[in-house]
Amino acid sequence: MKYLIILLALLYSNDVLAASDRLNPASVTTFLLFVLFTLGISYWASKRTTSSTAFYTAGGQITAAQNGTAIAGDFMSAASFLGITGLIYSAGFDGLILAVGALAGWPLMLFVISERVRNLGRFTFTDVVSYRLQQRPIKGIATLGSITVIIFYLVAQLVGAGKLIELLFGLSYELAVLIISLLVMVYVTVGGMLATTWVQIVKAILLILGATLMCILLMAALEFDFNRLFGDAALVHPKGALVLQPGSLFTDPIQAITIAITMMCGLLGLPHILMRIFTVPDMATARKSVFYASGIMGYFYVMTILIGFASIIFVSTNPDFFVDGELVGGTNMVAIHLSKVLGGDILMGFMSAVAFATILAVVAGLIVAGSAAVSHDIYAELICKGSPDPKKELKLTRIAAVAFCFIGMGISILFQKQNVAFIAVMPLVIAASVNFPILILAMFWRNFTTKGAVAGGIVGFISSVTLIVLGPKVWISIVGAESAIFPYDYPALFTMTAAFITMYLVSMLDHSDGAKEDRTKFDKQLIASELATDVSGSVGH
Amino acid sequence: MSYSTQEILQSPSFLALLKARRNVRITMTLLSLSSYAFFVGGIVLYKDWFASPIVDGSSIPVxxxxxxxxxxxxxxxxxxxxxxxDDYLDVLQAKVKKELSL
Structure with a gap:
């Protein structure tokens, strides 16, 4: 309740009242109705969230179709809908690498990761990797990786949401981000994973319906002529025919390869996505969930291609969307502008609300995962050695949720002018360089040891954070330097390789008693992961 | 009867399950990676082909x-x-579990 009071106070602040002249009633009404609807879902879920198991993993009772839709909802975030369409709008064909890249990790998730992880019957990504490795050191590095990934991912969502609210309500970006953070706190503290799952399901269905409607309307406007879609886009875009060709964004092949690897491998190390595998009752359901999720996402990404190219035609040529030659809200808002062109204020309000609910639900899911990392992995497991004070653990969960919101807010203000799809790739670099190598080697390589995991994880973490900061996106755009020290935005090709090599070398050189124990435990893990002998533990947690 | 870790690992039915799963996983992973490599190759290696129209006179690039x-x-x-x-590996797994009384 206190968050709602703060929110109401903000809504009647001078900034908001000053902005009220610029409000679009139809869009805002549609938007607010949708947000209230999702809050209602959160309230409904809160009545059914009676234990920590229900809070973190929805009690392991979500069906495959529900979970698949929720996973798709998690991944069809602000970065996907707003960012990829924005990138296609500004760069054309090269923007497609983010659409295909976002999907490329899913087959590997299904074939290589999902069953083995689900069968181990564990709670979080950190729990999974500490099944056979020594708990305290591995939990330290795995939690560090998870929390950093969550914070960066949070920033991408908050930038998207901030821009959306700024555009829709005419508020300042900073105030918009503050309001969103408060709403997220309500979602997280009230409903937990069950609420975020149901919000994701509803919003994923509405996002698919809304995007489908947009595609039908835009193709109708072009008389269902695909030649016209691409021909007209090339005709009006400043880059001309180059917009239909690879190379307008990635002039250096290494840049394209490193981003492709980042997208694919990063997905496999995203803690909040892995956590969704634990919300279903068994392995077959987990497998079907992943298949449903990628089917929905595949359809969605095909639609983003149409929406991206259509926005070149309908948005870039419409003077209503430009002020002083600048696109209102930046390129992240082209899909929202396009919805206005195609369906007027109602469709714009609907798509804004769906995009906003997307962000709220994704951010809420991230914060649940981040809070679990702090209260469960660090406090309960590392500090209290598995015997925490439940009251203190719950209090810490809430404090962590608030802290994540404020950290995300601070960084999102720095990144406000960046494309959200690009920001969302940054956590994938860290996930690909820290979490992914640890997870894949822990699952499949018998000689892998705790020392190897910790050393490689540290190398992956330090190198990825350092090279991201020294790369163009931060060093030029944020710091303001004339040229970047490291030439690539997303260094996973280098940092992931460095992490793997370090893990291999240190593990091979490790002949300690701990290493022997790690290798012996691999056998037990292999049996559990192939035969699901420990799976009962995951349902009950 | 309960089996030790080593006995399970050396059980022919468990080894057969491992082999079957590994073969399916590797084949599927390679196919998936190949298709992704084909797409990335279009951006990096054979840009001109990706940029060419699907048929003469079309605006749609390959x-x-x-x-x-x-x-x-x-x-x-x-x-x-x-x-x-669903149809093969899970059946095999159930068979192994039954055989090993797990």
Whole structure:
């Protein structure tokens, strides 16, 4: 309740009242109705969230179709809908690498990761990797990786949401981000994973319906002529025919390869996505969930291609969307502008609300995962050695949720002018360089040891954070330097390789008693992961 | 009767399950990676082909349908894997568990 009071106070602040002249009633009404609807879902879920198991993993009772839709909802975030369409709008064909890249990790998730992880019957990504490795050191590095990934991912969502609210309500970006953070706190503290799952399901269905409607309307406007879609886009875009060709964004092949690897491998190390595998009752359901999720996402990404190219035609040529030659809200808002062109204020309000609910639900899911990392992995497991004070653990969960919101807010203000799809790739670099190598080697390589995991994880973490900061996106755009020290935005090709090599070398050189124990435990893990002998533990947690 | 870790690991039925799963996983993973490599190759190596029209006089470049085909192929692979797992690998796993009384 206190968050709602703060929110109401903000809504009647001078900034908001000053902005009220610029409000679009139809869009805002549609938007607010949708947000209230999702809050209602959160309230409904809160009545059914009676234990920590229900809070973190929805009690392991979500069906495959529900979970698949929720996973798709998690991944069809602000970065996907707003960012990829924005990138296609500004760069054309090269923007497609983010659409295909976002999907490329899913087959590997299904074939290589999902069953083995689900069968181990564990709670979080950190729990999974500490099944056979020594708990305290591995939990330290795995939690560090998870929390950093969550914070960066949070920033991408908050930038998207901030821009959306700024555009829709005419508020300042900073105030918009503050309001969103408060709403997220309500979602997280009230409903937990069950609420975020149901919000994701509803919003994923509405996002698919809304995007489908947009595609039908835009193709109708072009008389269902695909030649016209691409021909007209090339005709009006400043880059001309180059917009239909690879190379307008990635002039250096290494840049394209490193981003492709980042997208694919990063997905496999995203803690909040892995956590969704634990919300279903068994392995077959987990497998079907992943298949449903990628089917929905595949359809969605095909639609983003149409929406991206259509926005070149309908948005870039419409003077209503430009002020002083600048696109209102930046390129992240082209899909929202396009919805206005195609369906007027109602469709714009609907798509804004769906995009906003997307962000709220994704951010809420991230914060649940981040809070679990702090209260469960660090406090309960590392500090209290598995015997925490439940009251203190719950209090810490809430404090962590608030802290994540404020950290995300601070960084999102720095990144406000960046494309959200690009920001969302940054956590994938860290996930690909820290979490992914640890997870894949822990699952499949018998000689892998705790020392190897910790050393490689540290190398992956330090190198990825350092090279991201020294790369163009931060060093030029944020710091303001004339040229970047490291030439690539997303260094996973280098940092992931460095992490793997370090893990291999240190593990091979490790002949300690701990290493022997790690290798012996691999056998037990292999049996559990192939035969699901420990799976009962995951349902009950 | 309960079996030790080493006995399970050396059990022919468990080894057969491991081999079957490994073969399916490797084949599917390689197919998936190949399709992704084909797409990335279009951006890095054979840009001109990706940029050329699908037929003379068309505005649609080869890269667009190629991208959509890669997406469809990846989803189809996952459907095939799910079917193989449901109809074959899970049955094999149940057999192993029954045999080993797990």
């Amino acid at each position: 890269g667009i349908p190629a991208t959509i085909l890669v997406i469809i192929f990846m989803v189809t692979l996952q459907y095939i894997y799910t079917k193989i797992s």
